Amino acid sequence: MNVKTTLAAALAASAFAVLPATAQDNIKIGSSLGLTGYGSLTDGHWRDGLEIAIAAVNAKGGVLGKKLELIAEDNKSTPQQAVVVYRKMMSDDKVSAFDSGCISAGNFAAASFVSKAKLPMFLCSILPRQPDEQKWAFSFLPPPKFEVDARYDYLKSKTEVRKIGLLADPSPYSLLMRGIAEKAAAEFGLEVVANETYQQDDSDFSVQIGRINSAGAGAIIMLGQGNAVVTVANNVKNLGLNKILVLGSINERDILVATGNVLGEQFLFPSPLIQLAADDINVITKPESRAAAEPFISAMKAKFGSSDSSMASRAWDSIMMMAAAMKKANATDGTAVRDAFEALGHYDGAGASYDFSKEQHVGITKNPYVMALVKDGKLVLKK
Amino acid sequence: MPSSVELIQSLINGVGIGLVYGLVAIGFSVIYNASGIVNFAQGVFVMLGGMFAHTLLTTLGIPIWLSAIVSTIAVAGVGILVQILIITPMWVRKAPLFAIILATLAIQLLIEQIIIITLGDQPRTFPSFTPGGPLKIGEIALGYQLFWILGCGALMVYALTQFFNRTRMGRALRACSQNAEAAALLGIPVNRMLMLSFALSAALGAVAGILITPTQYTAYSVGGPFGINGFIAAIIGGFGSAPAALIGGIVLGVVQSGAIVFFGAGFKNVVALTVLLIVLLFFPNGLFGGLAKKA
Incomplete structure (x- = not known):
């Protein structure tokens, strides 16, 4: 072995020796995501938001002189696998905090041992059920009632429609929404005259829509996300029901556009402003919210093009707020970050405004949804 | 008790979707009768038909009739590729039938992933023809697309019947279904017939996909449900003739639609599968299994 080879080997060895030290200097954020299985669509967007937020934080020098590092693990949308990946990220990766996706069951399953380890969990999902676990968890999910309220409020204040029909799929989330929708109708002076169900992969909903129409409903309140709303739109059109309104659930941008292209202004849906802002930033009028939204939209478009931004925006906000809490605490240990996070106060983010506190671990307390429609292939505010 | 309008409307809707199931079922029957293979990738041809037609229509601005023709030919080409690249090598190496059938499932997953990567996962639809x-008619609504489905369904069955009964190629395909070894001894190119069966069934699936997309949507994931329903329809019809498969599809469509009326959407598949069990109990070879063994 000559001198050059020896030197090269020594340099390579020293470089490898340095790498773990560099990685150890990073602040590791663990994320349990349903990257495969039923949660892949939503959790994929959550991961997108985390990635661009961490890149943006690191571009500005990181936190406390250290870079943030995302450790994303696929929980396959199952609670069993979520437990495995949470444990792996705690024991092997030594993460400082979690910022996990929307698979509630997975987050619930891990919450007991994560809270015992005193690590904060920032979640796309609802909060775990046990009070001791909730002390360490923060939800960035808007309460489901807001989605119903936005639609009911529109009907009450902007239309003559007072009779409605519910069309829900049997998923746990939709069943929860259905219960809310049934109870909330009276608050807005609405009467539920038909209550129909559907399966996501059904190819025809004409029977259910016909029943809702026969019962005298002026609007179909669809409770359930996914592609089925496109079929509903086509069925409404093929049945010649050109007066009934279809008020869809929150959904992916592409699904909303496909549906709106069929039904035009007959189709309305609740949407967070950030989803509309991807087409027109001027819909966000509050300066603080706009200041938060602009860098997010730029980063999102640069990396993911026209991908839906609503879910990713809240993931972005969660990282920005986590970084702010770490800076405020001047520490990265779980208890300090949690306490600082609870003391952040009102925060105008890209996806919504948040009001976390010691008592309030569901951050979105004001309805972030506006009613929107599709016009010329774009999502626009319904005035 | 549902009203008569509701019943008639659901019957019409059931016939419409049933015809589409029927076209998928014919595709199953064609390949099965030519080779004994149950092609579980059949549903994916439905998806490809809709996806290709949408892409040609909206991205390239090609008229729907031309988009439909080009898409059908393209999907038939995919069917041929599947046969050449996957089925034939396994067939030649005498892979057990169940392995080939499993391979068709893998093909479905593979094609779905290719579509996600190349065309995305968002749903698409296009206007009625x-x-x-x-x-x-009174309170009954008949969408114009329904007439296209009815017309094309009838035309396809007629054309297939003529093809199998009146052309040399069709008869050759029938001969393969009766006894492939004897057909080969008589000089019929069995492998080419297998290729033809894949092309034909892929084209049928594509036509089904193009016809149904304006009434719902297409996306990478729609193939699974259509494949399952088409398979059930083929079993009800008896894997026999094209008309039998089509009737199997209509029976399934009407039963599913009726189940929603009487029991709700949650029971649609329960009722449909119960009917399937009853049919198999009394007609183990399907409703028309004993009447015809053509194609």
Whole structure:
């Protein structure tokens, strides 16, 4: 072995020796995501938001002189696998905090041992059920009632429609929404005259829509996300029901556009402003919210093009707020970050405004949804 | 008790979707009768038909009739590729039938992933072939697309019947279904017939996909449900003739639609599968299994 080879080997060895030290200097954020299985669509967007937020934080020098590092693990949308990946990220990766996706069951399953380890969990999902676990968890999910309220409020204040029909799929989330929708109708002076169900992969909903129409409903309140709303739109059109309104659930941008292209202004849906802002930033009028939204939209478009931004925006906000809490605490240990996070106060983010506190671990307390429609292939505010 | 309008409307809707199941079922029957293979990738041809037609229509601005023709030919080409690249090598190496059938499932997953990567995962739809509508008879609404489905379904069955009964190629395909070894001894190129069966069934699936997309949507994931329903329809029809498969599809469509009326959407598949069990109990070879063994 000559001198050059020896030197090269020594340099390579020293470089490898340095790498773990560099990685150890990073602040590791663990994320349990349903990257495969039923949660892949939503959790994929959550991961997108985390990635661009961490890149943006690191571009500005990181936190406390250290870079943030995302450790994303696929929980396959199952609670069993979520437990495995949470444990792996705690024991092997030594993460400082979690910022996990929307698979509630997975987050619930891990919450007991994560809270015992005193690590904060920032979640796309609802909060775990046990009070001791909730002390360490923060939800960035808007309460489901807001989605119903936005639609009911529109009907009450902007239309003559007072009779409605519910069309829900049997998923746990939709069943929860259905219960809310049934109870909330009276608050807005609405009467539920038909209550129909559907399966996501059904190819025809004409029977259910016909029943809702026969019962005298002026609007179909669809409770359930996914592609089925496109079929509903086509069925409404093929049945010649050109007066009934279809008020869809929150959904992916592409699904909303496909549906709106069929039904035009007959189709309305609740949407967070950030989803509309991807087409027109001027819909966000509050300066603080706009200041938060602009860098997010730029980063999102640069990396993911026209991908839906609503879910990713809240993931972005969660990282920005986590970084702010770490800076405020001047520490990265779980208890300090949690306490600082609870003391952040009102925060105008890209996806919504948040009001976390010691008592309030569901951050979105004001309805972030506006009613929107599709016009010329774009999502626009319904005035 | 549902009203008569509701019943008639659901019957019409059931026939419409049933015809599409029927076209998928014919595709199953064609390949099965030529080779004994149950092609579980059949549903994916439905998806490809809709996806290709949408892409040609909206991205390239090609008229729907031309988009439909080009898409059908393209999907038939995919069917041939599947046969050449996957089925034939396994067939030649005498892989057990169940392995080939499992391979068709893998093909479905593979094609779905290719579509996600190349065309994305978002749903798409395009307008009915004839704008306007629906035709109203009293309170009953008949969407114009339904007439296209009815017309094309009938035309396809007629054309297939003529093909199998009156052309040399069709008869050759029938001979393969009766006894492949004897057909080969008589000089019929069995492998080419297998290729033809894949092309034919892929084209049928594509036509089904193009016809149904304006009434719902297409996306990478729609193939699974259509494949399952088409397979059930083929079993009800008896894997026999094209008309039998089509009737199997209509029976399934009407039963599913009726189940929603009487029991709710949650029971649609329960009722459909119960009917399937009853049919198999009394007609183990399907409703028309004993009447015809053509194609």
